[in-house]
Amino acid sequence: MPRPITKAVIPAAGMGTRFLPATKAMPKEMLPVVDMPAIQYVVEEAVAAGLHDVLMITGRNKTALENHFDKVGELEQALLAKGDAEKLEKVRRSTDLADVHYVRQGDPLGLGHAVLRARMHVGDEPFAVLLGDDIIDSRDVLLARMLEVQAQRNTTVIALLEVDPSVAHQYGIATVEPTDDPDLVRITSLVEKPAPGTAPSNLAVIGRYVLRPEIFDILEATPPGKGGEIQLTDALQALATGPEWAGGVYGVVFRGRRYDTGDRLDYLKAIVQLASDRDDLGPDFRAWLKPFAAGLSDTVPADGMLTEP
Ligand code: G1P
Numbered sequence: 032m033p034r035p036i037t038k039a040v041i042p043a044a045g046m047g048t049r050f051l052p053a054t055k056a057m058p059k060e061m062l063p064v065v066d067m068p069a070i071q072y073v074v075e076e077a078v079a080a081g082l083h084d085v086l087m088i089t090g091r092n093k094t095a096l097e098n099h100f101d102k103v104g105e106l107e108q109a110l111l112a113k114g115d116a117e118k119l120e121k122v123r124r125s126t127d128l129a130d131v132h133y134v135r136q137g138d139p140l141g142l143g144h145a146v147l148r149a150r151m152h153v154g155d156e157p158f159a160v161l162l163g164d165d166i167i168d169s170r171d172v173l174l175a176r177m178l179e180v181q182a183q184r185n186t187t188v189i190a191l192l193e194v195d196p197s198v199a200h201q202y203g204i205a206t207v208e209p210t211d212d213p214d215l216v217r218i219t220s221l222v223e224k225p226a227p228g229t230a231p232s233n234l235a236v237i238g239r240y241v242l243r244p245e246i247f248d249i250l251e252a253t254p255p256g257k258g259g260e261i262q263l264t265d266a267l268q269a270l271a272t273g274p275e276w277a278g279g280v281y282g283v284v285f286r287g288r289r290y291d292t293g294d295r296l297d298y299l300k301a302i303v304q305l306a307s308d309r310d311d312l313g314p315d316f317r318a319w320l321k322p323f324a325a326g327l328s329d330t331v332p333a334d335g336m337l338t339e340p
Pocket of ligand 1: 142162164165201202203204223224235236237238262263264293
């Protein structure tokens with residue numbers, strides 16, 4: 032039996048320019064999704080799948096991330112003194128959640144380069160990579176299934192989602208063939224962000240990967256690709272079409288709920304969807320949202336202000 036995977040790598044070095052000015056002095060991973068920073072959803076997901084050793088690949092301006100997962104004694108004392116057990120539990124949760132480590136990326140040379148920075152920490156064992164822009168609903172299973180496939184086949188596993196062809200150019204896109212498992216496909220090729228209208232399929236790579244340590248050697252040899260960056264997709268393409276001993280690349284086709292917090296519109300949608308489903312906020316939020324949405328017209332009012340119904 033192979034040893035269970037315990038390490039998760041979370042690249043978090045991006046500058047978050049799409050969210051300026053909010054991200055001028057604050058990492059985009061700290062943007063709240065309802066009342067929890069986006070990054071904590073991702074760490075929660077890793078831990079729920081048994082990955083307690085988390086390595087974040089960070090950059091300049093990311094100290095708020097480290098502070099979030101650190102202990103804040105004076106805040107705990109204040110909440111203890113007030114007897115506010117509920118908030119105390121929330122504050123302690125991010126500290127106790129996982130064993131979080133940090134390494135800086137240095138030069139921003141792309142996702143493949145960020146993953147390569149995990150080499151020393153990961154060593155010679157399989158590991159998971161979780162991208163912070165993608166939040167997977169905790170009620171739906173993805174990472175656990177990917178880990179199961181990795182254990183069964185000792186292979187590389189990526190997550191795929193069927194997307195509308197009009198947005199395929201925003202993703203890594205896979206060409207696949209079926210396996211005996213309905214949710215599992217074998218990858219025959221991968222292309223990073225194909226030009227609009229040229230995508231070979233509508234199966235998009237979403238931000239969850241279970242990788243074997245061989246990926247590091249391949250990344251070392253991967254030349255800059257799309258956008259002049261070292262692309263993880265290109266290294267996976269080399270693996271998918273590489274020698275048989277490398278085990279190929281498999282894709283788990285995810286049919287659950289995924290929220291994209293990477294751009295402003297999708298971020299807003301994620302907050303509305305997640306808040307609507309919450310036990311505490313959902314009932315009141317939905318009661319307000321329904322008539323609000325029903326009263327919306329197709330155009331923004333001339334003064335740019337929307338009034339409550
Ligand atoms: C990255 C990957 C891309 C993948 C996407 C998923 O792109 O390079 O292959 O489809 O994440 O979110 P990014 O969105 O970081 O530009």
